[in-house]
Amino acid sequence: MHCGGESVRAMPPPVRIRTLRPVTVQPASRFGASGDSAPLVAHVFPSFAVGGAQVRFAAIANHFGPAFRHIVVSLDGDLACRERLRDDLDVTFPDAGATKNAMLANALRFHGKLRAWRPDVLVTCNWGAIEFALANLLPVARHLHVVDGFGPEERAAQIPRRVLIRRLALGHSPVVLPSRTLVTIARDTWKLPPRVIRHVPNGIDLGRFAAAAQGTQRGGGTPVIGTVAALRPEKNVARLVRAVAAVPGCRLVIVGDGPERPALEALAATLGIADRVSFVGHQAETPDFYARFDLFALSSDTEQMPLSVIEAMASGLPIAATDVGDVRPMLAAENAPFVTALDDAALAAAIRALVADAALRRRLGAANLRKARRDFDQAAMFAAYDALWRGT
Incomplete structure (x- = not known):
């Protein structure tokens, strides 16, 4: 094939963490163990562009199929990773209506969104979704936060204001971290209690x-x-x-x-x-x-x-x-x-x-x-x- 104007050769310190117990997935049906509809999980991404966190979510959602229902929020409106999701998944993509540089106003607006959606669990991803974590400080849903890394502005050091906000927003929610480096940051820099830290390595x-x-x-x-x-x-x-x-x-x-x-x-x-x-x-x-x-x-x-x-x-x-x-x-x-x-x-x-x-x-x-x-x-x-x- 030809790309870019030339021929490509046939080219088309450990911490104590909670042990997560495997759970048997219910058969593919619309109902969970309680007899109600399958659990509704609201996932909030800064962007649903194709990237590591988004691809991982798609793999997990595809694996479990109808055992879960999903709301996917892309705060920048990019839904490119939607192509990775199975066609038969129960998933919606609402517009959250985020405003730049308006953390308190966004948190209040997002609290209203959560009350309207009534998810069983809220999953926020990275710093870009922290306003949804703040929106759930008056709890609407069980919350967990996933951290995959940082933008270039925090490459060398953590921003003190963000550290304080993370400490406030995440101190009582499970925080899921794929790397030992992130576990150390969550424990030693953010000062999160060990009971909330979950080390879950990526898999493919x-x-x-x-x-x-x-x-x-x-x-x-x-x-x-x-x-x-x-x-x-x-x-x-x-x-x-x-x-x-x-x-x-x-x-x-x-x-x-x-x-x-x-x-x-x-x-x-x-x-x-x-x-x-x-x-x-x-x-x-x-x-x-x-x-x-x-x-x-x-x-x-x-x-x-x-x-x-x-x-x-x-x-x-x-x-x-x-x-x-x-x-x-x-x-x-x-x-x-x-x-x-x-x-x-x-x-x-x-x-x-x-x-x-x-x-x-x-x-x-x-x-x-x-x-x-x-x-x-x-x-x-x-x-x-x-x-x-x-x-x-």
Whole structure:
């Protein structure tokens, strides 16, 4: 296929936390154990664009099907991740009517929305949904809050005002955290009581990447470096483009879209590597791309437990990555030397070493695949969210 004007090779410290007990899901029906309709879960996202938190929700909702009903609020109006949801799900997408820079007014308005919707449980996601958490301080529904990371404004340090608001809004609600890094922040910086902290690692459908893991479609020519990311500032894909410019004899395929794409295309042209960089845009199905990557690269300034890294591991790939969030402990120990400082030259050095050694790539990819199969199957994640949504 042809993308971006060139041919792509066949390319289409531990804390005590509550143990979550798996719950047997009721048969696919419209009624729960109480005889009433299936539990209604209201999910509030800053955006329902395609991203890690949204994709995870879609996987969980699809898995449980009619065992739950859903309200999905996208505060910025973007509903792109709706494409990931099963057609037969009972889900609505109301407009919450948020106003920028009006926290108190929004919280009061959202309280009224919650009273009208009457959900069994309210699930808020990240700082961008904190006003809905505040709206439920006079409780309308059981509440839990999910944190997947931070925007670029909190990359280096937590904003004191936000810390205080989190402490107020979240001190009595379960707070779900996929990474140990976030657990430490919630405990030591936000000062949340240990009884509310829930560590629930991300998981994926490993079977989707089984064909990619066979490795039969890679290693046939110029090494291909791949990344799968929303093209937003905090992903710093520009760092990856500059790193690839410093490594001859390889190509870069960028799967994803976003506001940074024009600047990234211009950067590739300025660096004289436009013919080595392919922008393939947003792709709903990524396994075929992973199958044709020779190595995966992550260049973010901030992450916690990125699904793209788990997907790359499940595809049997070696990984060059910046040292953010839980990325280092997620990977096989053999891959640790290729987790680098947030620096162009360091990332380029890791990529250069992997590009130069096919045997090393195969060895690290096999180790990452073993670890993914051991640690990141989605079954445990499903059981944990079942318990959280049901309040058991």
